[in-house]
Amino acid sequence: MAKKEVSVPRQTINAQPHIHQRAGEMQAYGTVSHALPLDLEEPVRLEMTEQLNLLLADTMTLRDLYKKSHWQVAGPTFYQLHLLFDKHYGEQVEIVDEIAERIQLLGGVSLAMAADVAETTRIERPPRGREEVPVQISRLLDAHQIIIEHCRELAGRASELGDDGTNDLVVSDVLRPNELQVWFLSEHLVEAPLVRAEEPRARKAS
Ligand SMILES: [Fe+2]
Numbered sequence: 736m737a738k739k740e741v742s743v744p745r746q747t748i749n750a751q752p753h754i755h756q757r758a759g760e761m762q763a764y765g766t767v768s769h770a771l772p773l774d775l776e777e778p779v780r781l782e783m784t785e786q787l788n789l790l791l792a793d794t795m796t797l798r799d800l801y802k803k804s805h806w807q808v809a810g811p812t813f814y815q816l817h818l819l820f821d822k823h824y825g826e827q828v829e830i831v832d833e834i835a836e837r838i839q840l841l842g843g844v845s846l847a848m849a850a851d852v853a854e855t856t857r858i859e860r861p862p863r864g865r866e867e868v869p870v871q872i873s874r875l876l877d878a879h880q881i882i883i884e885h886c887r888e889l890a891g892r893a894s895e896l897g898d899d900g901t902n903d904l905v906v907s908d909v910l911r912p913n914e915l916q917v918w919f920l921s922e923h924l925v926e927a928p929l930v931r932a933e934e935p936r937a938r939k940a941s
Pocket residue numbers: 805821
């Protein structure tokens with residue numbers, strides 16, 4: 736006897752991707768997910784993620800200030816500063832990622848987009864146009880100073896609250912690289928003779 740064909744209901748298969756989708760947020764900015772096995776209470780993680788987001792906004796702004804300086808630098812030190820600014824930019828890119836991922840790890844939500852960063856940062860907004868090298872470097876140093884001050888405060892508070900991971904990140908991965916970059920920048924604002932040494936008397940008079 737011929738076998739009877741059984742018809743299996745089949746889902747409609749469609750190769751069309753489901754694009755233009757939107758839905759409500761999974762987690763609101765400024766909150767932390769509740770029960771994480773980190774042995775850190777929710778209020779601690781709330782305070783730390785809030786502070787880390789401030790540090791993130793300032794670090795993203797400094798990162799972009801380095802790229803602006805890298806592109807717009809002019810003058811006899813163009814080559815060395817063009818390279819130095821980009822090296823520091825690359826280091827700040829890594830710092831941004833470390834801070835953002837620490838926030839997520841603590842159950843928070845990281846700032847990400849330029850408009851949100853612009854609303855949050857404490858670093859002064861530079862003009863769109865080009866500025867002289869000493870002004871570029873001064874702006875970068877001012878930005879570093881804001882970040883370094885905040886790092887010292889935040890590292891102390893993290894220790895106080897028992898968040899050693901945040902303390903370690905802030906000191907080792909943010910504070911120390913920022914201090915090093917400050918040294919490299921500030922040496923460019925020392926008025927040192929380029930070709931001929933000055934007589935001590937002439938130096939005193941100026
Ligand atoms: Fe470049």
